[in-house]
Amino acid sequence: MGAMSTKEKTAWYVGALLIVLYAVIPVAYIVSMSFKSEAALSDKKFFPSDATWANYDEIFAGNGSDLFLPALRNSIITCLIATLIAVVLAMFAAYAIARLDFPGKRLVLTSALAVAVFPVITMVTPLFNLWRQVGLYDTIPGLIIPYLALTLPISIWTMSAFFRGIPWDMEQAAQVDGATSWQAFRKVIVPLAAPGVFTTAIIAFFIAWNDFVFGLSLTSTSRAQPVPAALSSFTGSSYFVQPTGAISAAAVIVTIPVVALALIFQRRIVAGLTNGAVKG
Amino acid sequence: MSTMQTRTAGDVAVTSPASKRARKSDKSRAEARLGWYLAGPAFVILVAVTGYPILQALYESLFSFRLTAPGDREFVGLKNYGVILTDSLWWRALGNTALITVVTVAVELVIGFALAMVMHKVLGWLRPIVRTAILVPYAIITVVSAYAWQYAFGLTTGFMNTLLGLGDYDWFANKWTALAVICLSEIWKTTPFISLLLLAGLAQVPSDMTEAAKVDGATAWERLWRVTLPNMKASIMVALLFRALDAFRIFDNVYIMTNGAAGTETVSSVAYNQTISRLEIGLGSAVSVLLFVCVLLICFVAIKGFKVDLARARGEG
Numbered sequence: 001m002g003a004m005s006t007k008e009k010t011a012w013y014v015g016a017l018l019i020v021l022y023a024v025i026p027v028a029y030i031v032s033m034s035f036k037s038e039a040a041l042s043d044k045k046f047f048p049s050d051a052t053w054a055n056y057d058e059i060f061a062g063n064g065s066d067l068f069l070p071a072l073r074n075s076i077i078t079c080l081i082a083t084l085i086a087v088v089l090a091m092f093a094a095y096a097i098a099r100l101d102f103p104g105k106r107l108v109l110t111s112a113l114a115v116a117v118f119p120v121i122t123m124v125t126p127l128f129n130l131w132r133q134v135g136l137y138d139t140i141p142g143l144i145i146p147y148l149a150l151t152l153p154i155s156i157w158t159m160s161a162f163f164r165g166i167p168w169d170m171e172q173a174a175q176v177d178g179a180t181s182w183q184a185f186r187k188v189i190v191p192l193a194a195p196g197v198f199t200t201a202i203i204a205f206f207i208a209w210n211d212f213v214f215g216l217s218l219t220s221t222s223r224a225q226p227v228p229a230a231l232s233s234f235t236g237s238s239y240f241v242q243p244t245g246a247i248s249a250a251a252v253i254v255t256i257p258v259v260a261l262a263l264i265f266q267r268r269i270v271a272g273l274t275n276g277a278v279k280g
Numbered sequence: 281m282s283t284m285q286t287r288t289a290g291d292v293a294v295t296s297p298a299s300k301r302a303r304k305s306d307k308s309r310a311e312a313r314l315g316w317y318l319a320g321p322a323f324v325i326l327v328a329v330t331g332y333p334i335l336q337a338l339y340e341s342l343f344s345f346r347l348t349a350p351g352d353r354e355f356v357g358l359k360n361y362g363v364i365l366t367d368s369l370w371w372r373a374l375g376n377t378a379l380i381t382v383v384t385v386a387v388e389l390v391i392g393f394a395l396a397m398v399m400h401k402v403l404g405w406l407r408p409i410v411r412t413a414i415l416v417p418y419a420i421i422t423v424v425s426a427y428a429w430q431y432a433f434g435l436t437t438g439f440m441n442t443l444l445g446l447g448d449y450d451w452f453a454n455k456w457t458a459l460a461v462i463c464l465s466e467i468w469k470t471t472p473f474i475s476l477l478l479l480a481g482l483a484q485v486p487s488d489m490t491e492a493a494k495v496d497g498a499t500a501w502e503r504l505w506r507v508t509l510p511n512m513k514a515s516i517m518v519a520l521l522f523r524a525l526d527a528f529r530i531f532d533n534v535y536i537m538t539n540g541a542a543g544t545e546t547v548s549s550v551a552y553n554q555t556i557s558r559l560e561i562g563l564g565s566a567v568s569v570l571l572f573v574c575v576l577l578i579c580f581v582a583i584k585g586f587k588v589d590l591a592r593a594r595g596e597g
Contacts, residue, residue, distance in 0.1 A: 015398040016410045023413035026428040026468060027420070029439070033431055042436040046443075089325065092318040101308065102315025108323050115326045117525040117575045118334070121551045122568035125561060126336035149329040152322055154522065158477070161518055165484050199480060203473075206419045212532045217556060228423040232536065244437060251424040255416075262415035266408055 027255065033248035041244050055249035064234060064246045070222035071230035072254065078140050078226060079208040082147035086208075087201045089148075090155030097156070098163035109160070116153030123149065124217040131218060138219045143226065146214045151204040158203060162196030202265045209258065227254045334572065341566035347559035360566035370567070373545040374574070376459065380546065381527040384466045388523060389516075391467070392474030399475065400482045418472035422465075426536035429465035455543040462533045462544065470526070474519045481515025482508070521582045525575055547571045 029046065034055050036048040043049065059068040093112075097105055123146060128137070136142035166189070174184040215229035231250055234243040341360055345353045364370045395414060402410050417425065431437040433451040441449055451457045485508050493503045509516070531548040538544045540553065551571060555564030 089322040093322040096318035100315040102312040123333040126333040258419040
């Protein structure tokens with residue numbers, strides 16, 4: 001990238017600060033809510049005037065813990081497995097789509113699109129009935145399977161779009177220069193493809209983590225219920241009390257691993273996209 | 281000796297093209313087989329996980345069937361579709377859904393591109409911070425985003441009324457303001473998705489091309505429209521299509537914030553209420569099928585109208 005003028009640089013820095021504010025303000029508000037006492041929750045102020053850990057006590061040790069802790073465990077296990085399966089399967093499929101000529105290639109892409117646009121709600125009722133009959137209702141595998149319907153299509157599309165942008169000729173060029181085909185694959189193709197795979201893994205994980213409809217409909221107890229569904233079933237300490245504080249605290253907790261993951265994968269994205277095929 | 285030689289030469293002359301053809305078709309057969317070995321598992325899962333439900337939904341939509349009264353199951357043909365298509369609730373939900381889709385996708389494309397440009401250009405210590413920040417709304421659960429925005433605008437919990445000096449204005453009592461908050465949450469949460477895909481596209485724009493255009497005296501605006509955007513058309517189309525289709529299925533934000541109150545129903549929330557809350561499997565399945573048809577129409581327009589085509593790109597790319 002050429003040298004930027006100071007003015008240009010300043011403009012980009014201002015843009016960067018705006019992005020950070022954009023991303024942080026709603027999160028900051030839910031963090032602030034999570035530290036408010038029951039009385040302060042309705043004071044309509046941005047910051048808590050009397051910060052307290054009471055809401056966290058509620059979800060980790062109090063009434064909310066029976067609901068929240070298993071949900072957190074369920075979400076983590078379900079999403080990790082669903083992401084791993086989806087990314088591996090999609091990587092093979094995307095490689096075939098980008099590089100090989102085979103009848104039915106269009107069929108694979110079209111069905112990926114059809115599934116990606118498939119109304120999630122439509123899957124719920126038939127799966128609900130089937131899962132009850134085969135014993136998958138309210139189990140983690142019973143969630144992983146529909147999660148593949150969420151994560152596979154976008155993984156296939158994103159990765160095959162990315163793989164198509166890779167200059168595969170470079171593999172042959174490396175072989176002409178004396179590399180073995182494995183060396184050519186490992187030294188040339190893998191570094192070019194890795195950014196696409198990692199970007200896809202992020203997308204797939206966050207989509208699975210985000211699911212609400214399946215979690216709401218295909219689980220009923222802490223055996224498999226994931227966090228989003230659990231959040232919407234929090235109840236207040238009494239019938240007349242809104243569970244605002246407990247929801248806010250739980251929301252903050254499920255956001256922490258996500259931010260941690262964003263930090264880890266962010267490096268991959270930066271490294272991947274800046275050293276990608278396109279600069280060669 | 282000489283006749284034998286002639287025959288051999290003749291044989292070679294005849295068999296050589298044929299064996300070349302055989303080799304070629306062997307090769308393409310092997311390629312086809314490898315293609316299906318690689319793509320097959322994903323394909324089978326995709327078809328199984330959605331093929332069964334949509335067929336089941338199509339079938340169920342032809343019956344009048346409530347789970348609470350399983351004995352009263354009755355074949356009614358297309359009557360469920362007639363009931364839905366003559367109900368103002370369906371058209372209101374469809375209108376809301378279309379409005380949310382158009383507004384959110386249009387806003388997101390513009391903001392998303394700006395975010396992608398900043399992420400692409402910002403260097404130094406700010407770069408990782410910006411890229412992490414952008415991942416935060418994206419990674420946050422929609423339900424959490426919905427609560428954050430609901431609390432921010434809520435009558436008893438919100439700071440927005442204080443900030444805007446609106447006193448005790450109830451955003452969720454009025455259809456349009458409720459939809460506005462729903463759109464805000466949706467935009468906040470999903471713009472990073474678009475900007476990440478656009479960033480991947482931006483990185484694929486050859487920097488020497490933009491440099492060359494700069495040397496030739498093109499303004500930043502011309503470089504954007506003549507060099508950058510055409511070179512990332514594929515990424516833009518994929519981002520646009522996926523977001524539009526995703527927005528059309530909007531459910532989580534509506535469920536948390538209003539649950540369809542104040543006339544804010546969307547197609548998905550109508551389907552959910554019919555199937556899960558009212559246990560009207562027949563009607564709910566018919567709504568689901570109609571939702572699927574709408575979504576197919578959007579796809580059709582995108583693919584035919586905007587030539588979004590992944591499969592054909594291989595030979596020409």
